Amino acid sequence: MDTDALPALRLRAVRKRFPGSEADAVQALDLDVPRGSIVSLIGPSGCGKTTTLRMINRLIEPTGGRIELEGTDVSDVPATELRRGIGYVIQQVGLFPHRTIGANIGTVPRALGWAKARIAERTEELSDLVGLERVMLDRYPDELSGGQQQRVGVARALAADPPVLLMDEPFGAVDPIVRTRLQSELLDLQERVKKTIVLVTHDLDEAIRLSDRIALLNVGGVIEQYASPDELLRAPANDFVAEFVGDDRSMRRLTLATVGDLPFERGPVVDVAANDLEAQKIMAAHRSDWVGLTEGETFLGWIDGHELGSGRTLNELPRFMPAAQVTPAQSLRAALEVIMTSRTSVAVINDAGRFRGVVTLEQIRAGLAGDLAEQAA
Amino acid sequence: MSAATVLAPLAQAAVPRDTGVFEFLLDGQRWTGSPGILGDLLDTVLLCAAVIALSIVLAVPLAAYLAHERKAQLASAWVVNIGRAIPTFAIAGLLVPVSLRGGYGFEPWPIFIALTLLTVPPMFLSTYVAVKQVSPGAVDAARAVGYTERDVLTKVELPLAMTVIFTGIRVASVQVVATEPIRAFLGGDGLGRYVRDGLGQRNQNLVIAGAILIALLAGGTGLLFTAIERLVKPVGVRRLGRPKRAGRLQSADPLGLAGEGTEGTAGSADRDPVVAAADRR
Numbered sequence: 001m002d003t004d005a006l007p008a009l010r011l012r013a014v015r016k017r018f019p020g021s022e023a024d025a026v027q028a029l030d031l032d033v034p035r036g037s038i039v040s041l042i043g044p045s046g047c048g049k050t051t052t053l054r055m056i057n058r059l060i061e062p063t064g065g066r067i068e069l070e071g072t073d074v075s076d077v078p079a080t081e082l083r084r085g086i087g088y089v090i091q092q093v094g095l096f097p098h099r100t101i102g103a104n105i106g107t108v109p110r111a112l113g114w115a116k117a118r119i120a121e122r123t124e125e126l127s128d129l130v131g132l133e134r135v136m137l138d139r140y141p142d143e144l145s146g147g148q149q150q151r152v153g154v155a156r157a158l159a160a161d162p163p164v165l166l167m168d169e170p171f172g173a174v175d176p177i178v179r180t181r182l183q184s185e186l187l188d189l190q191e192r193v194k195k196t197i198v199l200v201t202h203d204l205d206e207a208i209r210l211s212d213r214i215a216l217l218n219v220g221g222v223i224e225q226y227a228s229p230d231e232l233l234r235a236p237a238n239d240f241v242a243e244f245v246g247d248d249r250s251m252r253r254l255t256l257a258t259v260g261d262l263p264f265e266r267g268p269v270v271d272v273a274a275n276d277l278e279a280q281k282i283m284a285a286h287r288s289d290w291v292g293l294t295e296g297e298t299f300l301g302w303i304d305g306h307e308l309g310s311g312r313t314l315n316e317l318p319r320f321m322p323a324a325q326v327t328p329a330q331s332l333r334a335a336l337e338v339i340m341t342s343r344t345s346v347a348v349i350n351d352a353g354r355f356r357g358v359v360t361l362e363q364i365r366a367g368l369a370g371d372l373a374e375q376a377a
Numbered sequence: 378m379s380a381a382t383v384l385a386p387l388a389q390a391a392v393p394r395d396t397g398v399f400e401f402l403l404d405g406q407r408w409t410g411s412p413g414i415l416g417d418l419l420d421t422v423l424l425c426a427a428v429i430a431l432s433i434v435l436a437v438p439l440a441a442y443l444a445h446e447r448k449a450q451l452a453s454a455w456v457v458n459i460g461r462a463i464p465t466f467a468i469a470g471l472l473v474p475v476s477l478r479g480g481y482g483f484e485p486w487p488i489f490i491a492l493t494l495l496t497v498p499p500m501f502l503s504t505y506v507a508v509k510q511v512s513p514g515a516v517d518a519a520r521a522v523g524y525t526e527r528d529v530l531t532k533v534e535l536p537l538a539m540t541v542i543f544t545g546i547r548v549a550s551v552q553v554v555a556t557e558p559i560r561a562f563l564g565g566d567g568l569g570r571y572v573r574d575g576l577g578q579r580n581q582n583l584v585i586a587g588a589i590l591i592a593l594l595a596g597g598t599g600l601l602f603t604a605i606e607r608l609v610k611p612v613g614v615r616r617l618g619r620p621k622r623a624g625r626l627q628s629a630d631p632l633g634l635a636g637e638g639t640e641g642t643a644g645s646a647d648r649d650p651v652v653a654a655a656d657r658r
Contacts, residue, residue: 057521059517059520059521079523080523080524080525081523082523083520083521083522083523084522084523086521088518088521088522090514090517090518090521091514092512092513092514092517093514093518094512094514094515094516094517094518094519094521095514095515095518096515096518096519096533096537097512097515097537097613097617098536098537098611098613098614098617099613100613103613107522108522108523111522111523111524111528140613140616153518156518156522166521
């Protein structure tokens with residue numbers, strides 16, 4: 001995150017009271033959204049998260065306060081012009097059912113008066129970007145599955161390449177399997193397009209998975225905590241946050257941190273040329289019944305400690321190649337799963353064929369106790 | 378001419394009582410003569426066309442606008458309910474003396490106004506409901522991509538409401554054509570004359586012939602509006618009213634290449650079947 005740069009979005013004392021209402025739906029909300037980051041607004045219903053989102057592109061006009069987009073007060077820009085410069089994705093997708101997929105994606109470019117050829121080119125580019133086959137462009141929305149429709153929704157929002165994308169429960173209407181896949185796709189997409197994304201969700205796992213920062217809102221648009229997912233889980237600011245993130249926040253953090261975030265430890269491993277004594281020493285040091293053999297950067301396999309002392313060299317002893325391997329990019333949750341099913345209670349870190357060390361339960365526990373993000377930095 | 382019709386019984390279509398219904402209808406002289414069926418048909422069609430055109434102009438834009446703005450919801454329901462309770466014949470009858478006093482004669486104004494009052498409420502209601510029920514997601518998205526309110530109405534709400542609006546216009550128009558013949562009892566002519574004259578002359582066959590003519594015109598009107606609807610609707614709108622996926626894909630795939638299921642053709646055939654299955658709604 002580039003903290004030096006001006007935030008792409010800056011909300012200052014933004015307030016909304018709906019006509020006929022006794023209380024503010026959102027009261028004096030301050031929020032900075034750093035450029036190129038994904039920020040989630042999450043909270044119980046009635047917390048004003050959707051209201052806040054819709055005030056950014058003025059679908060709801062704030063009662064007070066100031067919203068700056070790239071330094072410009074949004075109320076200084078005509079609403080229609082402002083909205084053409086902000087992508088918007090909603091749960092109901094809201095595709096125009098009487099227009100083809102291609103025409104749907106090209107909505108904003110057409111409104112901006114682009115030439116036909118350029119719109120066609122952009123439409124194809126976008127369908128590739130969101131993983132939609134080009135034959136779909138001539139179809140109509142009701143011929144597509146829910147997941148495909150939501151991809152079209154994202155493509156439409158990105159059509160004129162807006163710097164900011166607003167998403168209101170974008171994956172709320174699709175089933176869990178598709179939701180997970182669309183979330184991965186969004187992360188992949190974000191790698192390439194680097195938009196500033198504000199996402200409203202009621203799904204904590206989704207927020208944790210997608211966000212760089214999470215703003216947890218309480219009723220009345222009060223931000224209880226605005227922090228990275230890991231910080232939110234590790235150090236809830238107050239009881240409300242603690243209750244919201246739940247008792248299983250350590251488990252949630254496991255999905256968040258990767259094996260690569262842990263300090264690498266070589267574990268009870270010796271070179272294949274070592275002798276029995278060296279092997280026994282390292283096993284004792286790790287209180288392990290097993291010893292691993294390496295040759296250069298390759299992990300050869302595990303040897304049962306009871307086989308030592310039989311007169312054979314390490315290389316001659318029977319060994320087995322464990323399936324219990326993880327890559328540095330896998331989550332700690334995945335590593336935990338591997339460890340649980342491993343005879344040696346250890347997962348070998350295999351970084352594209354290179355042996356990097358081992359992961360143990362103890363390491364994961366210690367990692368969660370400390371600040372994983374700091375260790376990674 | 379209108380006042381004269383009533384005052385001069387000679388202008389009646391005098392038909393011998395033993396003329397059969399079809400003998401009457403198939404006699405070319407009856408069509409081209411004066412008074413003749415063609416002339417009466419033209420009278421009726423012109424009046425109905427004027428009523429329908431005026432009603433569309435009065436009802437559709439106003440209803441569409443009010444529905445878009447979500448305004449006058451109660452008032453609309455109220456106006457429409459009052460409108461439904463209007464007795465067309467009584468209104469026309471009451472308007473006749475007013476028209477005569479104003480020097481406008483027996484007709485066509487009283488019947489014209491009464492028919493318009495009959496037609497506006499259903500057209501208003503169908504348009505209002507049609508626009509209001511357009512998918513909120515599409516409307517929200519339209520605003521969010523920077524459509525002006527006018528664009529939201531003309532490019533999204535009206536196209537999506539078009540099918541229901543057209544149905545309302547068609548039904549109301551058939552109703553106008555079916556009701557217009559009361560004009561013959563209010564000092565006018567038109568197709569209703571044969572029923573009126575048949576009753577006057579106690580000629581049952583003439584009454585039946587007149588009724589058949591009116592029914593045919595009403596049915597024809599329905600067909601005409603269906604045809605107009607087809608011509609006017611954009612492709613994307615036209616397919617909205619059709620039966621869902623299965624039927625459409627079959628017609629799009631005359632060789633049956635899509636196989637057994639319909640889902641496979643929705644573009645997911647070449648994907649992992651498990652994922653595709655999950656991806657489907």
